[in-house]
Amino acid sequence: MSTSPNTLSLLSAVKAIDDGSLTAEGLVQSCLDRINERDDAVGAWTHLAGDAACKIAAKGSGGPLYGAPVGIKDLIDTVDMPTGYGSSIYNGHRPQWDAACVMAIRNAGGIILGKTVTTEFAYFGPGKTANPHDLARTPGGSSSGSAAAVADFQVPAALGTQTAGSIIRPASFCGVVGYKPTYGLLPLTGVRPLAPSMDHLGVFARSVHDAGFLASIIGRRPSLMLSENDGDWTPRIGFCKTHEWNHAEPGTQVLLNDAAEVLASAGAQVMHVDLPRSFVGLAAAQAQVMDYEVSFSGLFEVSNHHDKISAQYLEHFDSGSKVTSKIHDTAQKQLAVAQASLDDVMAACDVLICPSAPGEAPEGLQATGDPAFNRVWTFLGGPCVNVPGLTGAAGMPVGVQIVGRPGDDQRVLQAAAWVQARLS
Numbered sequence: 001m002s003t004s005p006n007t008l009s010l011l012s013a014v015k016a017i018d019d020g021s022l023t024a025e026g027l028v029q030s031c032l033d034r035i036n037e038r039d040d041a042v043g044a045w046t047h048l049a050g051d052a053a054c055k056i057a058a059k060g061s062g063g064p065l066y067g068a069p070v071g072i073k074d075l076i077d078t079v080d081m082p083t084g085y086g087s088s089i090y091n092g093h094r095p096q097w098d099a100a101c102v103m104a105i106r107n108a109g110g111i112i113l114g115k116t117v118t119t120e121f122a123y124f125g126p127g128k129t130a131n132p133h134d135l136a137r138t139p140g141g142s143s144s145g146s147a148a149a150v151a152d153f154q155v156p157a158a159l160g161t162q163t164a165g166s167i168i169r170p171a172s173f174c175g176v177v178g179y180k181p182t183y184g185l186l187p188l189t190g191v192r193p194l195a196p197s198m199d200h201l202g203v204f205a206r207s208v209h210d211a212g213f214l215a216s217i218i219g220r221r222p223s224l225m226l227s228e229n230d231g232d233w234t235p236r237i238g239f240c241k242t243h244e245w246n247h248a249e250p251g252t253q254v255l256l257n258d259a260a261e262v263l264a265s266a267g268a269q270v271m272h273v274d275l276p277r278s279f280v281g282l283a284a285a286q287a288q289v290m291d292y293e294v295s296f297s298g299l300f301e302v303s304n305h306h307d308k309i310s311a312q313y314l315e316h317f318d319s320g321s322k323v324t325s326k327i328h329d330t331a332q333k334q335l336a337v338a339q340a341s342l343d344d345v346m347a348a349c350d351v352l353i354c355p356s357a358p359g360e361a362p363e364g365l366q367a368t369g370d371p372a373f374n375r376v377w378t379f380l381g382g383p384c385v386n387v388p389g390l391t392g393a394a395g396m397p398v399g400v401q402i403v404g405r406p407g408d409d410q411r412v413l414q415a416a417a418w419v420q421a422r423l424s
Contacts, residue, residue: 005030010068010156010210017067024057024067028111031069035154041135043128044149046074047081048114056111063109064217070105071149071158074115075122075142076201077190078102085192086118086127086142089305099190101159101201104218113155116145119368121298122161122194125310126368131173133396137361140170141368143204147174150204157205157214163194164290165357165374167202168401171386172356173369175397177420179203179211179413182406183381186219195293198286198378208385208417223410226417235415237263238273238349240403243280247372249359255390255398256355259423263353266422273352275345278337283372285331286379291320292328335379342380342405351415356399360392373401382406385416389423 005027008016016022032050039045057067077083077095084090102112117127119142129144131137132152139148143160147170150158160167162180171178179202186201193199201218205211209226216224239260245253264270295317302309302317309317346352355373362369377384383404390398402419404412 006034007153008156009207010205011207011213013156014065014068024060024111025054027067028053028057028069028113031113031155034152038132038152038154042130042132042148042152042154044116044145044152044154045071046084046115046117046127046145049081049112050114052080053111053113061109063107065105066109067111068109068157069111069113069155070214071113071116071146071155072102073143073146073158073160074118075161075192076102076159078112078115081112081115083115086120086122086125087301087308089301089308095190097190100187101218102190108217116143116149116158118142119144120310120313121192121301122163122166123294123313123316124368125312126365130365131361133175134361137363137396138173138365138368140173140357140361142166143170144368146204147171147176147178150174150176150206157203157210160202160204161191162200162202162374162378163198164286164378165371167200167204168374168384168386168399169357169369169371171204171388172397172399173361175388175399177205177208177211177388178386179208179215180378180384181215181219182383182409185221185409186215193297195290195297197293198290200378208387208413208420211385212413224413226413233414233418234267235351235418236269236271236349237415238271238346238352240273240275240352240354242354242373242376243275244283244372244376247358247370248355251393252355252359252398255392256353256400259390259400260353263419263422271348273345273349276341278334278341279376282334282338282379283375285334286375288323288327289331289379291316292323293320295320295323339380342382346405350404350411352403353419354401354403356386356401360394360396360398377401377403380406383409383412385412387416387420387423389420
């Protein structure tokens with residue numbers, strides 16, 4: 001095989017192992033070689049299980065994921081390696097069992113290569129990871145290590161979570177596919193909660209087909225596994241600038257307009273879609289509900305290990321503690337109205353497109369970027385996919401976000417695959 005195995009897509013790697021042109025040991029070793037070469041600079045991993053992965057690869061267990069190495073965000077429990085949740089409070093912590101998603105990967109023949117860096121408790125306190133395209137820039141958060149590891153060809157796929165923008169934003173910054181399924185579609189058992197009403201499990205990969213394939217195995221959802229013929233279907237696309245459009249950098253606005261023209265030229269019916277008044281302020285409402293729930297999910301650590309909690313986390317915890325039940329309930333009522341109007345909003349289109357992030361990854365590693373274009377869609381609970389393919393003025397990736405109705409994941413993945421083929 002002339003191509004270095006670590007650069008293969010997930011599906012290509014699994015196929016190569018199945019037809020005998022690549023061994024599982026060869027794939028795992030190629031990924032480990034890349035990590036050894038690059039991870040001192042990128043810092044995507046908090047724990048690497050290289051020796052164990054090589055031994056598992058040599059055994060040959062079979063299964064649809066046989067031999068495929070996967071990175072696991074360090075918010076997700078693993079019985080055979082530490083799970084630290086991005087906090088020094090849990091240094092060396094060993095859960096007593098695997099999260100359901102981890103066990104599903106193992107049972108399908110996948111190999112857990114290690115744990116990828118998360119921000120502190122999956123909130124805004126950054127970890128050590130740098131953006132592989134420019135080490136002076138953030139990879140985004142909170143699933144920073146997973147996005148960076150996939151982007152840097154250290155692993156073909158990785159798991160992440162999203163409560164505001166923790167899959168879509170880092171996928172955009174790092175130039176990979178990020179898929180946040182419909183709320184509850186993938187199991188959260190064994191995933192540390194941040195804001196349980198909005199926590200989503202999702203995946204990073206280098207193609208939409210890869211992302212759907214891995215998610216289909218984890219969630220036992222065969223409909224998420226796209227066929228080669230899905231590219232024959234042309235979606236109706238609603239270009240939705242959202243009420244947060246002013247958060248997008250001017251260059252991003254130009255890129256999204258250009259992308260809409262490219263997709264229209266490729267045959268898609270592209271229309272402008274405006275969101276109703278019920279969506280005004282919904283992003284701010286999401287932030288309030290998120291902090292409100294954080295003031296409960298982090299109560300033990302703040303009460304017993306206050307000195308080991310970052311000022312950034314404490315600020316949000318304290319803000320959440322001040323959210324009254326009236327404010328919380330009002331936000332939930334606004335959400336219900338917006339959810340009820342989504343079918344009317346999307347009556348003429350299959351999916352919406354909008355920015356994945358305000359722009360290219362910001363310089364510096366002290367922050368992870370603004371989730372302005374993610375909060376509303378996460379709150380609504382529908383599927384979202386970041387499709388890479390655009391490049392900003394600084395030469396960094398800029399993604400297009402594909403958004404769908406809750407439960408319409410297959411259609412969103414099909415549309416995202418169509419878009420990726422045209423933007424690539």
